[in-house]
Amino acid sequence: MHRRLSADDSAFQQRMRDYFTTEFPQDLRAKVAAGDKLSPEDIRRSQATLAEAGLAVPGWPTEWGGQDWTPLQKHIWNSELQAAAVPPPLPFNTSMVGPVIAAFGSEDLKRRFLPKTATAEIWWCQGFSEPGAGSDLASLRTTAVRDGDEYVVTGQKTWTTLGQHADWMFALVRTDPDAPKKQAGISFLLLDMRSEGVTVSPIRTLDGGVEVNDVFLDEVRVPADQLVGEENRGWDYAKFLLGNERVGVANTGLIKRWLVQLKEHAQQVRLGEGTLLDDPAIAARFAEVEAQLMSVELTAIRVSGTSEDGRPDPASSILKLCGSQLQQDVLELAVDISGPMSLAWDSLDSVPTWAAQSVPTYLNYRKATIYGGSSEVQRSIVAATILGLKG
Numbered sequence: 001m002h003r004r005l006s007a008d009d010s011a012f013q014q015r016m017r018d019y020f021t022t023e024f025p026q027d028l029r030a031k032v033a034a035g036d037k038l039s040p041e042d043i044r045r046s047q048a049t050l051a052e053a054g055l056a057v058p059g060w061p062t063e064w065g066g067q068d069w070t071p072l073q074k075h076i077w078n079s080e081l082q083a084a085a086v087p088p089p090l091p092f093n094t095s096m097v098g099p100v101i102a103a104f105g106s107e108d109l110k111r112r113f114l115p116k117t118a119t120a121e122i123w124w125c126q127g128f129s130e131p132g133a134g135s136d137l138a139s140l141r142t143t144a145v146r147d148g149d150e151y152v153v154t155g156q157k158t159w160t161t162l163g164q165h166a167d168w169m170f171a172l173v174r175t176d177p178d179a180p181k182k183q184a185g186i187s188f189l190l191l192d193m194r195s196e197g198v199t200v201s202p203i204r205t206l207d208g209g210v211e212v213n214d215v216f217l218d219e220v221r222v223p224a225d226q227l228v229g230e231e232n233r234g235w236d237y238a239k240f241l242l243g244n245e246r247v248g249v250a251n252t253g254l255i256k257r258w259l260v261q262l263k264e265h266a267q268q269v270r271l272g273e274g275t276l277l278d279d280p281a282i283a284a285r286f287a288e289v290e291a292q293l294m295s296v297e298l299t300a301i302r303v304s305g306t307s308e309d310g311r312p313d314p315a316s317s318i319l320k321l322c323g324s325q326l327q328q329d330v331l332e333l334a335v336d337i338s339g340p341m342s343l344a345w346d347s348l349d350s351v352p353t354w355a356a357q358s359v360p361t362y363l364n365y366r367k368a369t370i371y372g373g374s375s376e377v378q379r380s381i382v383a384a385t386i387l388g389l390k391g
Contacts, residue, residue, distance in 0.1 A: 082252075092125055156214060207361070209364065251323060
């Protein structure tokens with residue numbers, strides 16, 4: 001069986017490729033390709049540019065900036081964006097809170113938040129995980145007590161990615177501590193990060209970065225009209241959000257770009273009369289990850305082409321499982337190619353930037369097999385929904 005794009009989808013792919021490689025700001029692409037850190041201003045400018053071109057939130061309803069594309073076209077858009085080193089739209093905005101507000105929010109919340117969320121004029125962060133409530137998210141203890149026209153929110157959120165830059169947080173809070181099931185007493189609130197009682201404390205990670213944060217909420221007053229949907233229905237909205245997050249995590253376009261760059265790096269490392277790319281063991285590892293990438297990409301195309309009614313094919317769990325593992329395999333290969341140069345984490349004249357960045361990047365992406373549903377969770381989903389196994 002041959003899997004190839006139709007003529008229309010091939011033309012669509014070329015249109016995406018042309019825009020990303022020739023019309024999108026080249027200075028931003030150059031930063032991403034070089035592995036340079038983007039400033040918050042860069043990220044906002046990138047997403048505003050994509051929004052102006054109608055390419056920031058294609059999965060949203062068309063009345064709020066989305067595109068009437070097929071699931072396969074959305075996959076092509078995402079793959080071409082990654083391959084061209086275009087900064088991806090903020091996932092907290094575009095694939096997490098935006099779809100939730102569009103699906104379950106009041107008309108007032110949609111008008112108030114969706115346009116600025118699409119352009120990143122509002123930067124969102126995710127307030128889900130807590131100390132003791134990560135994989136077991138339903139055990140969260142942050143409370144929201146109704147007081148007239150407000151909720152009073154008290155608790156702590158952790159691993160809040162880029163919370164130091166965020167304007168707003170979408171948070172799961174416990175509104176009914178006496179609910180018969182712990183999932184039943186949770187609500188979905190929108191919270192202004194400038195509110196009195198909000199404290200953001202950075203967490204320094206193993207790679208030396210401060211990408212994640214603790215967020216302390218000390219009797220933060222949140223207007224009740226910033227409740228999304230119905231009170232105590234937040235768990236349903238969270239499952240909807242996590243389903244959207246999982247789709248597209250395979251990042252095949254990004255992995256393709258990494259492999260192209262990694263081959264160029266391997267050609268810069270001398271080995272005997274040739275280069276590291278001539279080493280049979282290294283060549284075999286490249287062949288292995290490229291074969292894995294091809295299988296993941298074919299699965300992504302198949303899954304994108306068969307998703308129905310906005311619900312991801314259960315095989316999307318295979319994509320999450322295999323795609324996140326493949327990212328880690330490629331970055332481990334990058335560390336091995338860097339060799340002793342990878343021990344220099346700081347920029348040195350004698351060490352290429354790509355080699356100095358290899359270990360911090362490898363360490364950062366250890367999270368890939370956890371977020372969006374851990375590998376263990378994905379295996380359980382595959383076992384139950386695809387293989388029909390029962391525990």
